[in-house]
Amino acid sequence: MDLAIVVTVVAVALAFDYTNGFHDAANAIATSVSTRALTPRLALTLAAIMNFVGALLGQQVAHTVSDTIAVPSGNHGLVIVLAALLGAITWNLITWYFGLPSSSSHALIGGLGGAALAAGATVHWKTILDKVVIPMVLSPVVGFIAAFLVMLLIMWVFRRRNPHKVQRGFRLMQTVSAAALALGHGLQDAQKTMGVILLAVIAAGYYPSTQESLPLWIVISAASAISLGTYAGGWRIMRTLGRKIIALDPPRGFSAESVGAAVLYTTAFVYHAPISTTHTITSAIMGAGATRRFSAVRWGVARSIVTAWVLTFPAAGLVAAAVYIVMKFIFQLP
Template sequence: MELALVIAVVVVALTFDYTNGFHDAANAIATSVSTRALTPRVALIMAAIMNFIGAFLGQEVANTVGSVISPPSGSDGLVVVLAGLLGAIAWNLLTWYYGLPSSSSHALIGGLVGAALASGTFVQWTTVRDKVLIPMILSPLFAFAAAFAVMLTIMWVFRRRNPHRMQRNFRVLQTVSAAAMALGHGLQDAQKTMGVIFLALLAGGFVSPGDDLPLWVIIAAASAISAGTYAGGWRIMRTLGRRIIALDPARGFAAESVAATVLYTTAFVYSAPISTTHTITSAVMGVGATKRFSAVRWGVAKSIVAAWILTFPMAGLAAAGCFWVSHLLIEALP
């Protein structure tokens, strides 16, 4: 029974990783596609490759996700992890359908917390506060301010250059910034799935606390998110690339560079599983505001912020419902 549940959790976790890939594919490439720095298909291939590579760059974020809750050993703990994943997938699919770039990261952690509360499992609230909630608030604010400042600097430094030539050069540079963003996405988001699989293996007794992630877990998570990224997230790409603000190559480069820097810093320095979606969206708003504040379509931004606020509790509620249903089904089995 426990082995079957472990296999089920791993399969569902990789399914979540896949949905994370196509849900968040737009994070890395929407600005490059909207400015025509890259064609959509080339951008997706590049993002998929960089996502795969990024998954191998560390385990700090995976360790943080794996310490958010302390599920009991055996089938009870596995059901908690499974319900958390199902709640996150449900919210991911809902926001993907409506084209809202919500956070897969916060959906996953919200799902784990919701399932844990429904089951009476211990939640590491200090970790949730320090590694999730505080970075969730600060990273978008910093990305907005930094992107605004970087774009102002670019405008001042190149103020006497030929605008057409400058934008053409930044279109080339966007290939680099988009690749850096995709690498950061793999570094952050693939590790979150690794952390959940580790929780399942821990509950099933296949690993011990403090063990390193098995290599097959890293390869499987990297492959799933890459495949999902290649499948593409066209609905969300349209929101990020055009509906918030019409970007030019210089602004696209600034937004991607700032977002990638934030992803690397929070992963390597703070081990914090931040949202790639929140980060790049805030950076896009920041560079857009340098035109004039009215240039940003704040109505669209308001809808996105609403999705951000709702993600954690709604994924938690969905996961709690999944736990109760799963628990009843397992009890009904002979």
């Protein structure tokens, strides 16, 4: 029975990774598509390739995710992980349907916490506070302020240049910034799925918890799933990020993407924190757009997005807890 549950958990984890890809594909390409720097299909292809490459560049975030809870060994631990994944997938699909760019990362952490609490397992609150909650609050603030300042600098440096040439130049540069952002998305989000699969194989006794490096099959499968999901695209959310928040031009698109990528790299390599790509790029878009004038940002749409952010932890956690209770009965767990 253990092997069957392990296979199920891995399959569901990769399904979550796939939904993460198409849910968050808009993060990397919405600005480039909305400014017409890239065609939608070319942008998706670029994002898918860079997502795959980014997923191969680190494992620290994966270990942080696996350290958020302590799962018991055997079927009980596997059911906790499975319930967490189903809770996160459910919230991903709900927010995708309504076109809200919520955080797949926080849906996953919320699902893990909700399932663990329902099961009476240990939740490492200090890890969640230091590596998830604090970065969750700080990364959008940093993204907004940094994108605002970078855009002000661009406006000052190019203030006497021909506007048409400036627009054309930044449209070309957006290819680089979009690729950098997609690389950061793969670096961050694929690792979260790796961390969940690692939890499952540790609970099943197939891998020692003391081992630092992840099995290659976990890394490649997670990288492939998020890349395929990205290529499938997330058109509903792309419209929200690229058009509904603010009408972007190439310089502002470049500013938002560059800042978003920088925040993703810093948190992954320096702090090992699983931050939200969605939070980061959305706030950066708002910051870059606010340089035009604060009223240019459609704050009503921003308010809806923030509401989705706030609800993500408890909503995914409640769904995961409910799924755990049902599965506990089905598998007749003690």
